[in-house]
Amino acid sequence: MRGVPGWFSRLLDIGLWLVVCAPPVSGVFGLDGRDAVVAAAGVPLLGGAVACGRRWPLAALAVPVALSLMTDPEMLTPAYWAALAVFGYLAGSRTVAVRPALWFFGAVAAVGLVLCTAVSSDLWGWPTMLLTLLAAVVLPWLLGRYRRQYTDLMSGGWRLAERMEHEQQAVADRTRIRERARIAGDMHDSLGHDLTLIAVQAGVLEVDPTLDARQQAAVGELREAAGAATERLREIIGVLRADDEAPPRAPSDAGPDTVVERARASGVEVMLERSGATENLPPMVALAVQRVLQESLTNAAKHAAGAKVRVRITRDGDTLRLTVANGPAPAGRLAGVASGGSGLVGLDERVRLAGGTLRADPTDDGGFEVSAELPAAGAAPRAVEPPRPTVSARELEQARRQIRRRLTQAVLAPIAVLAGILLLMIPLSMISSVFSVLDREVYDGLTTGQRREEVESRLPDFTRDGPPDGAPATPRGQDCTYYSTRFLSADGYRLCFADGRLVSKSVVGNP
Known part of the structure; x- marks a missing residue:
C-alpha cells in the first residue's frame, strides 16, 4: 500500500492474517483426517501469503486456492472463501499486467480438471469448480483491478491538471514572446525599407559631380553604414522570427501611395497605376499589399538602382492584382544594400496568410517582376490550420478510452466465462454419458451386502450427472450413486451404500 508507514502496514498484515485464518481455525475442530491436517497447515501458509502478498500478489493468491483444492476439488469449502475473495481482490489491486493473472486462472482451471477426473472421478465437478473460481476469485480480482485503475486515473488526473496549468502559463509566455517577435518583424520590414532608401540616396549623392572628394567620401561612408545597419537589423530580427508566427491583426497606416511617395523621395523613379476600387x-489584404509593394520597391532599389519601376494595382470583381516590375539596372550605377535572401519568402508567407498567391520571376528585358493575386473581399487566410490537440488533451482522451475499454472488459469477462462454462457442459454431458454406462451383466452380478471396495472395482470410472428424473429420494444414512443404462439414456442404475457395504440396487427413471 503506497504512502502507508511501515509499522502501520505490518499491523494491517497481522489483522488480515487473523481475518483469513478465522474460518479454517473455527472449523478445524469439526474436521478429522486429511481435512484437519490441511486446515492446521493452512494457518502458517496463509501467514506466509500475507507476508509475500505485497511483492508477489499472485503467489499469495495461490496459497488459499491450493488449500481449497486440496480440501475439495470443486472448491466448495466455505472455510477458504474469505481468503480467496480477499487475496483475489488484493491481487487485482496490486498487479499491473493482466496476462500473468489470466495465465494463473487458466492454470487453476487445468488443475481443477485433473483433480475432478483423477481424484473424485466426477467430470461434472469441474463446471462447479469453474463457477466457484469465478465467483470467489475472479470477480474480487476484477473489483480490485477496477479500484487500482480508478486510483491511477485520479492521480493521473491531478498530474494532468497540474501539467495543463503549466502549459497554459507556457502558452501565455509564448504568446507574449510571439507578439514581440511580430512587432520586431514589422519594425524590420519598415525600418529596413527606410534604411535601404537612405543607402540609395547616399549612393546617388556619392556620384554627384557637384560634391568634392571629401564630401563624396563622407556620403560613401554613410551609404556603407546604412547597409551595415540594415544587415545587422536583418540578422537580429531573423533570430526573433518564429516559424508559426501568426499575422498581425491590423496593418500600419502606410498605404500604397505613401510607400510610393517615400520611394520617389529617395530617388527611385516609380510610376503608379490604379484600376478599379482599390x-x-x-485589413489583411491591405497589409499584404503594403508589404509586397514595400519589399518589391526595396529589392528594386537594391538590385536595380536607377531603373524605372512600374506599379499596377487593379481590381476585377473580388480579385485584387498587384504587379511591381522594374527594368534592368542602368550601367555604371552603384549597387544597393546586400540582400538577406528571405524577403520573397516572407512575402509569399504574408500573401498566403491573406488567402492569395505570389509569383516572382525575371522579365525578358533583364528586369524583375513581382505579382500578387489577393481576395479583395477578405477571404479567410489559408494559413490558419486547425489547432492540434495538446499533449495533455491527447493523454486525457487516451485515458478515457482506456478506462472505457477496461470497464467493458470487466463487465464482459464474467459473462464470457459463464457462456464458456455453459458451452463446456455440452461436451461434458456427452463424455459423462459415455463413461458412466454400467454394463447390464455387471449390474446383475452385484449383490447386496458386498463390500463397497469390491463393488466400486467393477463400476465405471465416472458416475452419472445426478439422479434421473423421477428418482426417489436418497434414504437416510445411505450414500447413493447413479450410472447410465446406455448412452444418453433417461433412466439409470442406483446403488446405495451404508457402513461400507452395498445395501440396495435399483433401476430408476424411465426404464
Whole structure:
C-alpha cells in the first residue's frame, strides 16, 4: 500500500492474517483426517501469503486456492472463501499486467480438471469448480483491478491538471514572446525599407559631380553604414522570427501611395497605376499589399538602382492584382544594400496568410517582376490550420478510452466465462454419458451386502450427472450413486451404500 508507514502496514498484515485464518481455525475442530491436517497447515501458509502478498500478489493468491483444492476439488469449502475473495481482490489491486493473472486462472482451471477426473472421478465437478473460481476469485480480482485503475486515473488526473496549468502559463509566455517577435518583424520590414532608401540616396549623392572628394567620401561612408545597419537589423530580427508566427491583426497606416511617395523621395523613379476600387480593402489584404509593394520597391532599389519601376494595382470583381516590375539596372550605377535572401519568402508567407498567391520571376528585358493575386473581399487566410490537440488533451482522451475499454472488459469477462462454462457442459454431458454406462451383466452380478471396495472395482470410472428424473429420494444414512443404462439414456442404475457395504440396487427413471 503506497504512502502507508511501515509499522502501520505490518499491523494491517497481522489483522488480515487473523481475518483469513478465522474460518479454517473455527472449523478445524469439526474436521478429522486429511481435512484437519490441511486446515492446521493452512494457518502458517496463509501467514506466509500475507507476508509475500505485497511483492508477489499472485503467489499469495495461490496459497488459499491450493488449500481449497486440496480440501475439495470443486472448491466448495466455505472455510477458504474469505481468503480467496480477499487475496483475489488484493491481487487485482496490486498487479499491473493482466496476462500473468489470466495465465494463473487458466492454470487453476487445468488443475481443477485433473483433480475432478483423477481424484473424485466426477467430470461434472469441474463446471462447479469453474463457477466457484469465478465467483470467489475472479470477480474480487476484477473489483480490485477496477479500484487500482480508478486510483491511477485520479492521480493521473491531478498530474494532468497540474501539467495543463503549466502549459497554459507556457502558452501565455509564448504568446507574449510571439507578439514581440511580430512587432520586431514589422519594425524590420519598415525600418529596413527606410534604411535601404537612405543607402540609395547616399549612393546617388556619392556620384554627384557637384560634391568634392571629401564630401563624396563622407556620403560613401554613410551609404556603407546604412547597409551595415540594415544587415545587422536583418540578422537580429531573423533570430526573433518564429516559424508559426501568426499575422498581425491590423496593418500600419502606410498605404500604397505613401510607400510610393517615400520611394520617389529617395530617388527611385516609380510610376503608379490604379484600376478599379482599390481603396478600403480588408485589413489583411491591405497589409499584404503594403508589404509586397514595400519589399518589391526595396529589392528594386537594391538590385536595380536607377531603373524605372512600374506599379499596377487593379481590381476585377473580388480579385485584387498587384504587379511591381522594374527594368534592368542602368550601367555604371552603384549597387544597393546586400540582400538577406528571405524577403520573397516572407512575402509569399504574408500573401498566403491573406488567402492569395505570389509569383516572382525575371522579365525578358533583364528586369524583375513581382505579382500578387489577393481576395479583395477578405477571404479567410489559408494559413490558419486547425489547432492540434495538446499533449495533455491527447493523454486525457487516451485515458478515457482506456478506462472505457477496461470497464467493458470487466463487465464482459464474467459473462464470457459463464457462456464458456455453459458451452463446456455440452461436451461434458456427452463424455459423462459415455463413461458412466454400467454394463447390464455387471449390474446383475452385484449383490447386496458386498463390500463397497469390491463393488466400486467393477463400476465405471465416472458416475452419472445426478439422479434421473423421477428418482426417489436418497434414504437416510445411505450414500447413493447413479450410472447410465446406455448412452444418453433417461433412466439409470442406483446403488446405495451404508457402513461400507452395498445395501440396495435399483433401476430408476424411465426404464
